[in-house]
Amino acid sequence: TQLLEQSPQFLSIQEGENLTVYCNSSSVFSSLQWYRQEPGEGPVLLVTVVTGGEVKKLKRLTFQFGDARKDSSLHITAAQPGDTGLYLCAASSGSARQLTFGSGTQLTVLP
């Protein structure tokens, strides 16, 4: 069973600061997704990465997939209060399509 470890678990920063959250495993993934989840709602897909070393940008969010496809990071530049939320990574390996989720990073951006 693959495990996804996310760090930090909680992060509270001031508006305008930069931050990075991490998603790590000992397993190799075929693809990895980042989601954002608000309380009482379903995960909303932000990005999918599939190639080792891949970097994807979504406005102020930069996602990187590790060269060995075992880890990923999410970097937010100039965080805003609207970025507040739970950020989840999820991955699948081999031919399996079931997603394994991490526990998430709860981000709070203070105005």
Place this chain on the structure above:
Amino acid sequence: EPEVTQTPSHQVTQMGQEVILRCVPISNHLYFYWYRQILGQKVEFLVSFYNNEISEKSEIFDDQFSVERPDGSNFTLKIRSTKLEDSAMYFCASTGYWGINEQYFGPGTRLTVT
């Protein structure tokens, strides 16, 4: 923008009762999934469904659970005899591509078993 929808948003039931949770996946998607999230815990995979049959299931998905695609649009999860520990948010997801496992989630059904 196409989205996955789920009904009801909240279901309260008594222990031992049967419940059916409904989902309408994104039109033209081919793969369908159910996940659950117990309050304060991780999202957990239950089952995946493709070409009118189960393709993967977790150990959580025991004989009390079943899935069905009764028509061309709906995808349902049935729990035959609910237990207190079945209380959770249940999420439906779908994806349309074989190669890239990009799953889109619905808003969830909150199931409360009393």
